[in-house]
Amino acid sequence: xxxxxxxxxxxxxxxxxxxxxxxxxxxxxxxxxxxxxxxxxxxxxxxxxxxxxxxxxxxxxxxxxxxxxxxxxxxxxxxxxxxxxxxxxxxxxxxxxxxxxxxxxxxxxxxxxxxxxxxxxxxxxxxxxxxxxxxxxxxxxxxxxxxxxxxxxxxxxxxxxxxxxxxxxxxxxxxxxxxxxxxxxxxxxx
Amino acid sequence: xxxxxxxxxxxxxxxxxxxxxxxxxxxxxxxxxxxxxxxxxxxxxxxxxxxxxxxxxxxxxxxxxxxxxxxxxxxxxxxxxxxxxxxxxxxxxxxxxxxxxxxxxxxxxxxxxxxxxxxxxxxxxxxxxxxxxxxxxxxxxxxxxxxxxxxxxxxxxxxxxxxxxxxxxxxxxxxxxxxxxxxxxxxxxxxxxxxxxxxxxxxxxxxxxxxxxxxxxxxxxxxx
Numbered sequence: 001x002x003x004x005x006x007x008x009x010x011x012x013x014x015x016x017x018x019x020x021x022x023x024x025x026x027x028x029x030x031x032x033x034x035x036x037x038x039x040x041x042x043x044x045x046x047x048x049x050x051x052x053x054x055x056x057x058x059x060x061x062x063x064x065x066x067x068x069x070x071x072x073x074x075x076x077x078x079x080x081x082x083x084x085x086x087x088x089x090x091x092x093x094x095x096x097x098x099x100x101x102x103x104x105x106x107x108x109x110x111x112x113x114x115x116x117x118x119x120x121x122x123x124x125x126x127x128x129x130x131x132x133x134x135x136x137x138x139x140x141x142x143x144x145x146x147x148x149x150x151x152x153x154x155x156x157x158x159x160x161x162x163x164x165x166x167x168x169x170x171x172x173x174x175x176x177x178x179x180x181x182x183x184x185x186x187x188x189x190x
Numbered sequence: 191x192x193x194x195x196x197x198x199x200x201x202x203x204x205x206x207x208x209x210x211x212x213x214x215x216x217x218x219x220x221x222x223x224x225x226x227x228x229x230x231x232x233x234x235x236x237x238x239x240x241x242x243x244x245x246x247x248x249x250x251x252x253x254x255x256x257x258x259x260x261x262x263x264x265x266x267x268x269x270x271x272x273x274x275x276x277x278x279x280x281x282x283x284x285x286x287x288x289x290x291x292x293x294x295x296x297x298x299x300x301x302x303x304x305x306x307x308x309x310x311x312x313x314x315x316x317x318x319x320x321x322x323x324x325x326x327x328x329x330x331x332x333x334x335x336x337x338x339x340x341x342x343x344x345x346x347x348x349x350x351x352x353x354x355x356x357x358x359x360x361x362x363x364x365x366x367x368x369x370x371x372x373x374x375x376x377x378x379x380x381x382x383x384x385x386x387x388x389x390x391x392x393x394x395x396x397x398x399x400x401x402x403x404x405x406x407x408x409x410x411x412x413x414x
Contacts, residue, residue, distance in 0.1 A: 022262075032261060040253040042246060044209040054408050058356060058393060079262050080223070087219040087251045092404055094211075094247045096322045123200075127208030130201055134243050143239035149197075149205045150242075150253060160225065161239060162232020176197065183201070190197055 022075040133182035141175035226255035323406035338376040345396035
């Protein structure tokens with residue numbers, strides 16, 4: 001966890017307000033970033049997960065001009081930088097996969113257990129089907145349902161997308177119903 | 191209205207996991223960050239959400255922003271505005287949305303972005319896919335201090351290179367920029383304080399004459 005310490009903003013940008021600013025060392029950032037990337041990493045990136053984190057942390061170190069082993073920095077600033085470089089690394093990896101002869105390969109082993117090829121194929125087909133059904137929704141329903149499928153609550157969806165909760169509720173409910181019909185038409189049991 | 195129709199957990203997982211790729215440009219990372227954390231304008235967030243619906247990599251980016259938000263201070267939601275999209279990516283995305291609407295009115299039931307002519311400034315965010323950079327040293331190479339000669343595959347003709355060398359705890363050892371050739375001999379003086387067997391990490395950024403620069407994976411060698 002980030003260390004709490006009163007600072008004057010000497011490491012990274014000014015704290016920007018009264019009160020203590022949470023601080024973070026690069027080692028703490030690395031270990032937390034490993035956990036978070038592990039949580040969101042899709043199967044088509046799992047085999048490169050460690051490389052993503054390693055490369056991202058190195059780039060953070062370059063950007064912040066790290067010189068001392070135990071230096072700490074404003075956590076919000078460090079996370080902002082880490083996020084940008086991690087996304088950049090994921091996108092570069094995707095581009096390399098697009099041009100490499102070794103096509104984006106889904107991990108053969110997940111959590112120490114070998115992944116059944118048939119299960120992988122079925123998972124891929126289901127993913128493609130649900131994405132296709134989402135694509136067929138009207139724009140507002142598509143945006144609302146996308147966030148719903150990613151785990152956001154209805155009030156949260158309204159807040160993020162600038163809608164009253166009631167409107168977000170309508171869009172999600174009707175959008176999911178339409179999604180279910182589409183998946184059923186494709187032969188899936190939603 | 192009762193709760194939304196439920197969806198099987200494996201469908202939710204499959205949605206997040208899907209390796210879908212859109213032909214359109216991806217928004218800058220900071221726009222996804224702002225949208226997922228409720229820090230930007232709502233119109234922009236809607237554009238980002240529509241893109242996330244069609245892009246596996248940006249789905250990961252969105253989910254990562256949400257996870258980071260859980261470990262960092264919460265967003266200031268009072269700063270939410272309803273301004274018109276101003277960023278270049280959103281202008282591009284808005285053009286795409288207008289085209290999609292026109293296609294819908296023409297009677298198409300499925301909006302397929304590939305049917306629309308390529309937008310000339312798509313290249314701003316999606317330059318030609320770069321070649322992969324590979325180390326030309328054997329895996330786990332053990333090198334004498336006088337001969338830490340790093341070599342890698344060349345980028346497009348006319349590329350320049352930036353190479354950075356670190357210890358395992360990310361202390362900078364050496365850095366060289368604007369190299370004309372895909373190789374770099376680490377000065378022995380930079381290795382003086384390192385013990386035998388020390389592991390060095392190194393990474394190359396290729397700066398092609400045209401298009402975006404790209405960075406290699408991290409490679410490793412050991413000091414004899």
